[in-house]
Amino acid sequence: MIDLSDLERDTITELINIGVGRAAASLSEMVDQRVELTVPSISFVQRFSDANLIAAPHEVVSAVTQSFNGPFKGDALLVFPERRSLELVRRLLQVDVPLDSLSDLEQEALMEVGNIILNACLGSISNVLGHPINCSMPVFRKCETRNLMPDYSPVDAPDAETTAPFLLILHVQFMLRENDIDGYVLFVMDLDSIQTLKQMVQRYLAHALS
Amino acid sequence: MSHPRSVLLVDDSKFARLLVKAFIQSRFPAWTIDEAVEAGEAQTMANTRPYDYFIIDFNMPGKNGLELGGDIRQQHPQSTVALLTANIQQDIQNQAEALGMDFIAKPPTQDKITAYFSAREQAHD
Numbered sequence: 001m002i003d004l005s006d007l008e009r010d011t012i013t014e015l016i017n018i019g020v021g022r023a024a025a026s027l028s029e030m031v032d033q034r035v036e037l038t039v040p041s042i043s044f045v046q047r048f049s050d051a052n053l054i055a056a057p058h059e060v061v062s063a064v065t066q067s068f069n070g071p072f073k074g075d076a077l078l079v080f081p082e083r084r085s086l087e088l089v090r091r092l093l094q095v096d097v098p099l100d101s102l103s104d105l106e107q108e109a110l111m112e113v114g115n116i117i118l119n120a121c122l123g124s125i126s127n128v129l130g131h132p133i134n135c136s137m138p139v140f141r142k143c144e145t146r147n148l149m150p151d152y153s154p155v156d157a158p159d160a161e162t163t164a165p166f167l168l169i170l171h172v173q174f175m176l177r178e179n180d181i182d183g184y185v186l187f188v189m190d191l192d193s194i195q196t197l198k199q200m201v202q203r204y205l206a207h208a209l210s
Numbered sequence: 211m212s213h214p215r216s217v218l219l220v221d222d223s224k225f226a227r228l229l230v231k232a233f234i235q236s237r238f239p240a241w242t243i244d245e246a247v248e249a250g251e252a253q254t255m256a257n258t259r260p261y262d263y264f265i266i267d268f269n270m271p272g273k274n275g276l277e278l279g280g281d282i283r284q285q286h287p288q289s290t291v292a293l294l295t296a297n298i299q300q301d302i303q304n305q306a307e308a309l310g311m312d313f314i315a316k317p318p319t320q321d322k323i324t325a326y327f328s329a330r331e332q333a334h335d
Contacts, residue, residue: 022298030317093229108225115223115269116316119296132301137222137269 004198009042011201012170016040018128019121020172020185026120030113031091031176038173048149048188051169057146064114064140065148068122070133071200072193075149076122078114080183082142085110088181111140121185129200149188166191214240215331216260220252220278221245221267221294226318230265230294233323249273256282261289263330265314268295268302276302279311290330294318 004012017040024035045051060082067075080088089102089109115138126133170187189197217234221227227245234243244261246252249272256264264282268275279291292312295302306313314326 026296026317029319092225105225105228108223112223112225116296119269119316120298123296123298123302126299126301132299135269135297137271 007205008198008201011205012197013040013042015125015128015201016170016172016187019125020174022124023117023120023185024174026116027113027174030116031088031179033176033178036175036177040170040172043169043171045167045169048167048169049146051171057144059145060142061145061148062110062140062142063148064111064118064138066114066118066138067136068133069136070126071129071131072189072196074187074189074193076118077148077186077188078117078183079145079148079186080181084181087179088113088176091176091179091181107140111138114138114140117185129204131200148186168194214238214242215262216242217244217263217265218252218255218261219243219245219265220247220249220270220275222247222270223267226267226316230318230323233318233320234327236320237324238327249278252278253281256286260286263327264289264291265294266291268293268297276305276309276311279306280309283310292326
């Protein structure tokens with residue numbers, strides 16, 4: 001079972017805040033407008049589909065996923081509604097591109113945005129904790145929200161534990177008001193990684209408070 | 211104004227190359243800007259003709275930008291090599307510095323790219 005004290009939970013939220021704040025600054029630079037963020041929410045679920053952030057499970061979204069691997073590992077996702085993604089691409093291209101090549105560039109552009117945003121986020125967390133984190137190449141997909149992550153189960157979990165949550169999901173929403181574009185960033189980590197992150201946060205707190 | 215420079219952009223993202231190329235061209239219209247999508251292609255191109263600048267992404271299929279940058283620094287010591295990356299981790303910045311590479315954090319913007327090359331050109335003059 002995952003047990004986080006208020007201070008540990010608060011510190012993880014703050015770490016994500018720093019990461020997403022850096023990511024928002026990068027996005028803001030790219031689209032040349034203010035980016036608003038919600039406070040990160042942390043939830044523990046047994047399966048990805050249990051996460052209550054999936055308010056519209058059948059909504060088609062554009063998603064960029066990057067796996068990260070270091071002292072703790074998991075997946076980082078940048079997700080936004082498919083219907084607004086061309087508008088975002090138009091905003092991102094600060095140079096004139098013929099309209100017909102816009103959709104050709106859509107996937108390329110969104111992958112690069114995902115790469116920049118997720119790296120800004122993970123990179124600043126790595127810098128705070130003082131441990132390198134490796135990121136995989138970004139993968140782009142269009143899919144329904146409920147299929148963003150596979151619903152794998154813990155194979156070797158003892159029976160008594162199968163009802164225990166084993167995924168940590170961090171969710172932060174961002175908005176570009178001028179263009180009515182919103183999306184969110186997700187971090188999904190398994191139980192082992194949460195324990196490692198918890199230990200690193202404890203060490204970080206001990207060091208910071210000493 | 212100094213003579214027109216040549217730049218090789220190495221990035222697997224077509225979108226990133228398109229933006230950076232446009233930003234350089236708008237400020238330095240006479241410069242030659244070539245593109246490579248990965249390290250192998252970049253090496254072949256660098257062996258065919260000299261480049262004044264190499265602007266290299268970090269996270270690419272095949273060799274990463276630090277590995278390629280290290281090779282280029284050895285093979286073409288007169289060239290300026292910069293890592294242009296979204297990976298802002300201190301560790302990556304330190305490794306780039308140790309290899310004698312400049313570090314430019316993505317996203318590329320007109321101001322950032324112009325400022326980088328202008329400063330570099332002034333240092334050359």
